[in-house]
Amino acid sequence: MKIVVVGGGSSGWMTASMLSRLIGKQHEITLVESEEVGTVGVGEATIPPIAYFNKVLGINEAEFVNATKGTFKLGIEFDGWRDAEHSYMHAFGRVGKDMGMAGFHHTWLRGKSLGLNTDFWDYSLNYQAAKNNKFGFLQKIPNTQLPGLVHAYHFDAGLYAAYLRQLSEKMGCIRVEGFIDKVNLEPISGNILSLSLKSGKVIEGDFFIDCSGFKALLIEGALKTGYEDWRHWLPCDSAMAMPCESVTPIKPFTKSIAHRAGWQWRIPLQHRTGNGVVYSSEFMSDDEASAHLMNNVDGRALGEPRPIKFTTGRRVKQWHKNCVAIGLSSGFLEPLESTSLHLVQSAIVRLVKLFPQQEINQANVDEYNRQSQIEFERIRDFIILHYKLNNRTEPFWQRMKAMEIPDTLQQKMTLFKETGSIFREQDELFTEAAWQQVMIGQGIEPKSYHTLADSLSDEQASELLQNLSAIMQGTAAKLPSHNDFLSAFKP
Numbered sequence: 001m002k003i004v005v006v007g008g009g010s011s012g013w014m015t016a017s018m019l020s021r022l023i024g025k026q027h028e029i030t031l032v033e034s035e036e037v038g039t040v041g042v043g044e045a046t047i048p049p050i051a052y053f054n055k056v057l058g059i060n061e062a063e064f065v066n067a068t069k070g071t072f073k074l075g076i077e078f079d080g081w082r083d084a085e086h087s088y089m090h091a092f093g094r095v096g097k098d099m100g101m102a103g104f105h106h107t108w109l110r111g112k113s114l115g116l117n118t119d120f121w122d123y124s125l126n127y128q129a130a131k132n133n134k135f136g137f138l139q140k141i142p143n144t145q146l147p148g149l150v151h152a153y154h155f156d157a158g159l160y161a162a163y164l165r166q167l168s169e170k171m172g173c174i175r176v177e178g179f180i181d182k183v184n185l186e187p188i189s190g191n192i193l194s195l196s197l198k199s200g201k202v203i204e205g206d207f208f209i210d211c212s213g214f215k216a217l218l219i220e221g222a223l224k225t226g227y228e229d230w231r232h233w234l235p236c237d238s239a240m241a242m243p244c245e246s247v248t249p250i251k252p253f254t255k256s257i258a259h260r261a262g263w264q265w266r267i268p269l270q271h272r273t274g275n276g277v278v279y280s281s282e283f284m285s286d287d288e289a290s291a292h293l294m295n296n297v298d299g300r301a302l303g304e305p306r307p308i309k310f311t312t313g314r315r316v317k318q319w320h321k322n323c324v325a326i327g328l329s330s331g332f333l334e335p336l337e338s339t340s341l342h343l344v345q346s347a348i349v350r351l352v353k354l355f356p357q358q359e360i361n362q363a364n365v366d367e368y369n370r371q372s373q374i375e376f377e378r379i380r381d382f383i384i385l386h387y388k389l390n391n392r393t394e395p396f397w398q399r400m401k402a403m404e405i406p407d408t409l410q411q412k413m414t415l416f417k418e419t420g421s422i423f424r425e426q427d428e429l430f431t432e433a434a435w436q437q438v439m440i441g442q443g444i445e446p447k448s449y450h451t452l453a454d455s456l457s458d459e460q461a462s463e464l465l466q467n468l469s470a471i472m473q474g475t476a477a478k479l480p481s482h483n484d485f486l487s488a489f490k491p
């Protein structure tokens with residue numbers, strides 16, 4: 001089969017490299033991109049599964065971190081989300097130690113009922129390391145069965161795409177430079193036949209992957225598959241992005257700072273810090289957002305704020321006929337939990353698993369679309385949770401507090417509040433520990449805990465909690481600083 005990838009942003013090159021690696025021997029892979037159009041130029045904070053993606057590609061971690069000016073990421077700090085003065089972190093990895101079938105947070109809740117007023121994050125190694133600017137590779141906490149640090153990366157998106165391009169071309173992917181003027185359809189089947197470039201060249205293919213960004217040139221422009229708009233739940237529709245000089249120490253976590261009509265990101269790289277303001281245009285003007293960004297960076301500005309407009313939601317059919325949309329063309333969820341590149345990664349994995357042998361089988365298409373829908377909806381719910389539970393007073397936040405939320409999210413919140421229980425559903429991305437941290441961080445106090453947490457005596461429970469907290473703090477303290485680790489981390 002001849003596979004044509006349209007677009008050379010992060011999603012295009014992630015797709016081209018992984019398909020070249022996994023099915024490049026059976027199929028011919030071509031990527032078309034236009035320097036005239038350029039890429040969205042943001043998307044620099046990731047979540048842990050990306051390490052697996054790179055591993056499958058055979059990428060050396062030290063080479064990758066150096067080539068992309070990357071840093072390590074242990075979580076995301078949320079400042080001012082519950083109320084203006086409050087801060088918490090969604091730290092990756094586990095929190096504490098489960099007691100049989102009862103999650104650790106039940107023991108922690110029991111401790112609270114015994115008068116031990118400890119912080120949930122005292123039991124997160126990732127949090128303790130992040131807040132002390134520490135980092136190291138640690139599979140397990142020495143002399144225990146407790147898991148070690150779990151990391152993702154911050155990296156320069158342009159350098160990542162360039163790195164993957166080199167890798168893809170080495171594996172045989174053919175790159176074509178050119179502006180696509182027209183998408184040609186087969187009149188009877190409605191399948192995509194070819195792409196006409198401005199230069200007059202025609203690129204034919206059997207299977208097309210639309211990585212053309214928000215333009216969605218194939219999946220929407222040509223195939224008109226429709227878009228489900230989620231702005232009634234997630235009304236931020238604009239961003240201003242601007243890098244600044246990096247500051248020391250380089251923090252091993254992303255910062256998300258709420259402001260009166262949205263939030264601001266800070267993504268520390270080796271050579272600069274990525275900054276951006278995300279906001280609802282109904283509540284904040286572009287000029288105000290731009291001024292807010294300029295006044296709230298922690299290093300010297302490198303350039304001017306650059307506006308980006310978006311509509312939160314998802315493409316109704318991400319696979320339609322002989323075309324699959326991956327990346328921004330498939331839908332967009334604001335970058336609050338750094339999920340977009342992960343959605344690219346999981347779309348590629350799904351596509352490989354369901355890739356047609358000869359003919360496209362509708363059962364594969366339907367399954368692909370079913371799984372994508374569930375994945376997008378679960379992440380959507382997780383993001384809404386951050387907004388819904390707030391005590392802020394500004395009109396934007398009051399609107400978010402009062403809004404109706406999806407039943408799937410309401411059910412999770414109610415269960416946690418009433419019983420302290422939380423369940424990860426099907427293959428959903430976020431773990432129970434992630435949901436717990438955001439629910440507790442945003443202010444839910446469960447009314448009770450599971451009786452399994454009563455299996456220890458009061459003294460045993462208190463001792464366990466004190467020991468665990470000491471282990472997390474002691475282990476974090478022994479790690480190298482993030483800056484030192486980065487300086488020594490060479491291929």
Ligand SMILES: Cc1cc2nc3c(=O)[nH]c(=O)nc-3n(C[C@H](O)[C@H](O)[C@H](O)COP(=O)(O)OP(=O)(O)OC[C@H]3O[C@@H](n4cnc5c(N)ncnc54)[C@H](O)[C@@H]3O)c2cc1C
Pocket residue numbers: 006007008009010011012032033034035037038039040041042043044045046157178179180181211212213214215217239241276308310326327328329335338339340341342344
């Ligand atoms: C404000 C903001 C912040 C973000 N932050 C994060 C983050 O922290 N973490 C994260 O995981 N994700 C983030 N994302 C998402 C992330 O940027 C994207 O998922 C990622 O960059 C992939 O984009 P893409 O490759 O789909 O599209 P693009 O980067 O827009 O690439 C589109 C490609 O299509 C090509 N193209 C388009 N039209 C034509 C044409 N007519 N002819 C030829 N070629 C064409 C272009 O040349 C380009 O190569 C963010 C997104 C936004 C908007």
